[in-house]
Amino acid sequence: MQFKSLVIALAAAVSMSAAWAQAPIVIKFSHVVATDTPKGQAAERFKMMAEKATGGRVKVEVYPNSQLYKDKEEMEALQLGAVQMLAPSLAKFGPLGAKEFEVFDLPYIFPSKQALYNVTEGPIGKGMLQRLESKGIIGLAFWDNGFKVMSANKPMHAPEDFKGLKMRIQSSKVLESQMRALGANPQVLAFSEVYQALQTGVVDGTENPPSNMYTQKMHEVQKHVTMSNHGYLGYAVIVNKKFWDGLPADIRKQLEKAMADATTFEKAIAQRDNDLAMEAIKKTGKTTVYNLTPAEQTAWRTALAPVQKEMEGRIGKDLIGAITKQAK
Numbered sequence: 001m002q003f004k005s006l007v008i009a010l011a012a013a014v015s016m017s018a019a020w021a022q023a024p025i026v027i028k029f030s031h032v033v034a035t036d037t038p039k040g041q042a043a044e045r046f047k048m049m050a051e052k053a054t055g056g057r058v059k060v061e062v063y064p065n066s067q068l069y070k071d072k073e074e075m076e077a078l079q080l081g082a083v084q085m086l087a088p089s090l091a092k093f094g095p096l097g098a099k100e101f102e103v104f105d106l107p108y109i110f111p112s113k114q115a116l117y118n119v120t121e122g123p124i125g126k127g128m129l130q131r132l133e134s135k136g137i138i139g140l141a142f143w144d145n146g147f148k149v150m151s152a153n154k155p156m157h158a159p160e161d162f163k164g165l166k167m168r169i170q171s172s173k174v175l176e177s178q179m180r181a182l183g184a185n186p187q188v189l190a191f192s193e194v195y196q197a198l199q200t201g202v203v204d205g206t207e208n209p210p211s212n213m214y215t216q217k218m219h220e221v222q223k224h225v226t227m228s229n230h231g232y233l234g235y236a237v238i239v240n241k242k243f244w245d246g247l248p249a250d251i252r253k254q255l256e257k258a259m260a261d262a263t264t265f266e267k268a269i270a271q272r273d274n275d276l277a278m279e280a281i282k283k284t285g286k287t288t289v290y291n292l293t294p295a296e297q298t299a300w301r302t303a304l305a306p307v308q309k310e311m312e313g314r315i316g317k318d319l320i321g322a323i324t325k326q327a328k
């Protein structure tokens, strides 16, 4: 009898370990924007490619729209291992202690998309991602979301038009300095709270690429948009280092390939998505869209020029210099 129960226990243990061996590796990928945005679509693309390439050994669960966590919490969740993958905007790495990522927020630092790619796809970008390892994070890729527009309930043609406006920003000191340089009062809010804050007047305006504005319906509560393209919004796709290092080598390789595919895909759709979103905003007729004249553009550049100097101490003069040089 004793022998029989030992056999049963052994058999149960064997079948349990077989089940373990077959259980898929789950990657929880949390993000804060809608699925129908460049980031949202690229996350879905990664899921598809990763699950296909690993023959189902990896399951990617994508949680869009802050369903699981808001901006600040998702960073904590990643470090604790409650989720495995995120793609926060580069403006949100300050609280992690990676202040240099805020260099991407500097007004007008990238004269073109190509100038940006020179940085994100070159040694500077690689070095920045590598430095995340000391925080228990691996940086896998940069994703793109283009240049930002300004929105509010009043026209914004000259820098003076921002005087006294409460402007929602992401948690970046550079963005804080940028809004102050325009005479506005910056307020940090999680992305998921922006629509309501605009609707109830907690803040007067904000900045984002059109795809984020449109998919969050911000245009319904913002009467004016200025096509300022004054700053950049991009992402770093990051994973928990312990999780990533613990993956079987062949799986990691497949996931790297899936990420490379998703990154190419993301880069290809980002601009078009934003152009379409802007067209859709115009079509609603709820928001007046304004293009700055060359003289107004100069006035914006002049007003925002001091931000770079002011932020040198935080970001590093050398990094700013290296990026400016690369960006030419």
Ligand code: LMR
Binding pocket: 032, 033, 088, 089, 145, 170, 190, 191, 207, 208, 212, 233
């Ligand atoms: C924001 O918080 O304004 C955006 O950066 C959200 C995002 O991830 O695109």
